[in-house]
Amino acid sequence: MARNEVVKQIQLEAHNKEIIACRKCPRLVEWREEVARVKRKAYKDHEYWGKPVPGFGDPQACVLVVGLAPGAHGSNRTGRQFTGDASGNFLYPALHKAGFANQPTSESRSDGLLLKDMFITASGRCAPPDNKPSPDELNNCQPFLERELEIINPGVIVCLGRVAFERILKIYSARKPVYKFAHGASYQLDNGKWVLCSYHPSQQNTSTKKLTPEMFDAIWAKAKQLVER
Numbered sequence: 001m002a003r004n005e006v007v008k009q010i011q012l013e014a015h016n017k018e019i020i021a022c023r024k025c026p027r028l029v030e031w032r033e034e035v036a037r038v039k040r041k042a043y044k045d046h047e048y049w050g051k052p053v054p055g056f057g058d059p060q061a062c063v064l065v066v067g068l069a070p071g072a073h074g075s076n077r078t079g080r081q082f083t084g085d086a087s088g089n090f091l092y093p094a095l096h097k098a099g100f101a102n103q104p105t106s107e108s109r110s111d112g113l114l115l116k117d118m119f120i121t122a123s124g125r126c127a128p129p130d131n132k133p134s135p136d137e138l139n140n141c142q143p144f145l146e147r148e149l150e151i152i153n154p155g156v157i158v159c160l161g162r163v164a165f166e167r168i169l170k171i172y173s174a175r176k177p178v179y180k181f182a183h184g185a186s187y188q189l190d191n192g193k194w195v196l197c198s199y200h201p202s203q204q205n206t207s208t209k210k211l212t213p214e215m216f217d218a219i220w221a222k223a224k225q226l227v228e229r
Contacts, residue, residue: 008059011151015144016054019125024140028126028133035072035127042073049079055121055148056080062117062227063100064154066145066164068200069124069133076127080109081120086203094213098220117227119152121145123167131202138167146171156226157193158219161200168195183215186222194226 023029036050053070067087070076074085082088083106092113096104100118105111124133124141133141145167149157159165162181169179174189185197198219199211206212 002060005060008151012055012059012148015147015151019052019054019144022052022125022140022144025126025137028124028128028137031129032070032072032076032126035076040073043077046077048077050076051079052125053079053081053122054125055119057115057119058117059119059152060117061115061119061152062154063119063156063158063223064149064152065118065120065158065160066168067120067122067160068163069122069131070127071131072127078108080106081122082106082201083108083113086206087201090201090206090211090213090216094216094220097217098224100220119148119154121148123164133163138163142167142171155193156196156223158196158198158223160198161202164200165195165197183211184218184222186226196223196226 033050036048039046039048053075067082071085071087074088075081075083078084082091088106092101092106093104095101095115095118100116102114102116103112106113123138123145125144128137149171157168159168165181169175172189172191179187181197183197183199187195189195196219198216199205201211201216
């Protein structure tokens with residue numbers, strides 16, 4: 001392991017501890033812990049994570065993926081981004097096909113999943129009621145995302161959904177009218193980083209075919225193209 005990778009890994013481990021210990025948002029703390037306590041019937045024998053969910057992946061990643069927030073019975077249960085729910089079931093086969101993941105499934109933190117040249121994180125770290133974090137809650141989480149961007153320093157940022165896209169623009173103070181969210185849109189910011197937009201792989205989007213596997217595959221092919229240019 002190269003020295004730079006070791007340094008980044010140490011930085012991420014310290015950062016993740018800060019994320020997991022966070023209790024800044026009373027509404028989210030109450031909700032995530034209530035969900036973990038009551039549980040869904042299908043997961044009544046599971047030990048829920050019930051805490052903020054850190055990012056994970058390759059410390060040397062060129063591609064950083066930003067989602068919205070943990071699902072109540074997905075990441076809030078498993079403790080890993082896009083793991084254990086329908087969104088992850090749609091995401092990881094596409095990442096495996098594109099060569100970013102060593103397997104097409106993501107069931108638990110101990111399932112052997114590894115990411116190559118990719119780091120996955122989110123705009124919000126706690127499961128929100130109705131999957132809708134408030135602006136203030138997202139603002140409280142923003143320093144976590146900023147720190148990950150600083151440590152990873154990706155050349156390509158894939159935003160899964162409008163909220164993630166707008167959060168990245170806010171972090172980089174990119175307010176030009178030309179930056180508009182649309183599936184498949186890509187922009188090079190003044191700092192040289194590429195931002196690529198995709199619909200979020202939520203069950204609502206995938207079940208209605210607003211986002212199809214073919215549309216999603218094109219996003220990851222574009223991400224690879226931008227990395228390799």
